[in-house]
Amino acid sequence: MKTYTPSSAHEMGIRMVHQELAVFENMTVAENVYPDFKEKKNGFLDRKRLNEKTQEQLNLFGLKTIRPSAPMASVTLGGQQMVEILRCIAAHPKVLILDEPTSGLNDSEAELLMGILRRLKSEGLTILYISHRLNEIMQISDRVTIMRDGQYVTTLDNGPELTEADLINNMVGRDLSDSLYSIKQSGHRQEEALLEVKGLQKKNSLNPADLTLYRGEVVGVFGLEGSGVVKLSRMMYGLERREGGEVLVKDRVVKPLTPRAMTDRKVMYLNNNRKMAGLLLDMPVTDNVSLPILKKVSGKGGMINFKQLQQISTEFIQKFSIALPSLTTRPRNLSGGNQQKVMLSACLAPEPEIVIVNEPTRGIDVGAKAEIHSFLLDLAANGVGIIVFSSEMPELMKLCDRILVMRSNSIVGEVPSSEFSEQTIMRYAAVDENE
């Protein structure tokens, strides 16, 4: 094989259901199932036959609510996911790869899918099933391969003696003797509520969520991909539309809930992607830091006080020991760790009382990581309330007084620091207790 591309994989009989939906909303359901349908009748595309073939497929899998001629745009997300899976199956592949196929499905749809896969398996199809959901893995697989942080860990036979705990142990299993990851001894007393989230929700993306953050407290939120963590984080800062619920800062409802209203109430937000939304990569560091405090450093007549601005930037640079050739250096030329520190400086420059940080140390070196951690802990000690959204459990256990765990768009558990362990947290995040 010379080059391996999607079309060469197609030719070899490999079909993949992608995590991100690859559907055509502007076409009908039937055209989505058979995008390469060519049969003609009297010289015209035989739509009747196309719809019949699709109906057969739909019947085969008991999908009664979806009509072949319906526009794909009118089908629910779960239905679209099923249609995409049907498209792969209808091509009679030799190998079927499914990447988190149940992420968009509700429980009964997921159940249906499990049935379909079991039948295909019995018909001799080889299936590679990628999922975070342990109960699905336990149900459907013959063998389980576990990966962690981009590395192969092990492959286990799924026999009667295999338990979810075995999987979890292999999924976590990080060496915690590293001093970078000590577990926080929390002595925090929950006295003064700074931020309250009440019943924040949106259909299909977040079930009603409640959260209270107290002065000087660090609350962590953990969840595997697709568990609704990102939605919660964005929605509570007004970055995304919500369908219900409210956010209170110091007992007063934020209305309207917009990022602007949140910054006005001294709540700052650190984005998880410094390149896409966080830094002005080609503007000097001082400009990056000054962005949220332009008003503060402007005198009468709206002129910016550049002296004061430099002073503030310099303070942060020293506090964080950011390695900078000069204040006019552009973040693009800095290391990931230094970029992250610049971003955090901008976030903290307005002297917020509440900080929401997302993946504060993703992709940066160990030294910078430790510095940022100790800085966040200092902030909390000085009375700032911090919410940390992170996919790194050790980081959360080091920083937080308690950790909320999300699964399937809901907050499913709260773990106090006295009970911190990766197993406990992973159990909430990956195992459905109802199953």
Next chain:
Amino acid sequence: MEAVNRIIKKNEFISAALCAALVLLLTVAGGVFWSRGNLDSLQANIAPTAIMAFGMMFLLILGYFDLSISSTMLLAGILSAKFTMMGLPIPAIVLLVLLAGVAMGLLNGFLVSVVGINALIATISTQYMGYGLAMTLWDGVRGMGRFSDSFVALGSGKFLGLYWMTWVMLLLLAGFWYFLHSTPTGRSLYFVGGNREAAKLMGFNNRRVVLLAYTVTGLLAALAGVLAVARIESPTQYLGENIHMTCMIACVVGGGSFAGGKGSALGAVLGVTFMSLMTNMFTLLKLKPQFQNIIVGLILIAVIVLDGWSNLKKMREQGKI
């Protein structure tokens, strides 16, 4: 009721309804709307524009567009004169002019799909280049006067009361309807325009489809240029002025979308018919022509807002956003 609902939901419904309303209005207003002279001028207006709009519609379905068709049309007109002065026979003239259109289209397609330049920048550049080239040639043909009678016949010859160019338009309408409806390549326009990434994953050749659509668009613009200049009977430097905008507006009114994935050949014709009827109405009812642009602009906004709003509502109902 079911049938009525289905018709209303069709992409072409808005443009068809607008056309019907204008025809009704012009009929009620009396006067010369149904006179032979007026119908002839309407045809001569609609046919070349619609022929070009087919190409624009293909591109819109793919999620692209072409601003250079106006200069290609102009170039076609001037080249026709140039070749006439060189004494070439008419079939050779037409063939060469069409080839020039294909070359323009290929260049656009190459820039957009192979080099990967944004369609706006690429086709503005080629529009300027085409216009510059046309103006360079213009000096050599401005004194030519009238085309030969047999060339003029291309524009004003009739069959069963319709101009030849109207027949060409109708033939293309049928052909392109079949192309978009029943051929794999035609269908692939909708797949690629609907979801580029997914189409690639499914093994569609996105680049080739885009290149093809731009080439056909250039060819059609040149064809429209020949027919239109033959109807005018002598070369003019004003041929095709702003017609790229007319075509884009017509296609959007006719059910196309800049987001790609939708549109039809019939929609292109209905959209162009609407635009021509608007002009006709302002002339016949002696309305201030300045208001025409304002009204067309308002209708365009209304069409797009309505479309976007109904989409948004649908997506919210399903909880997709």
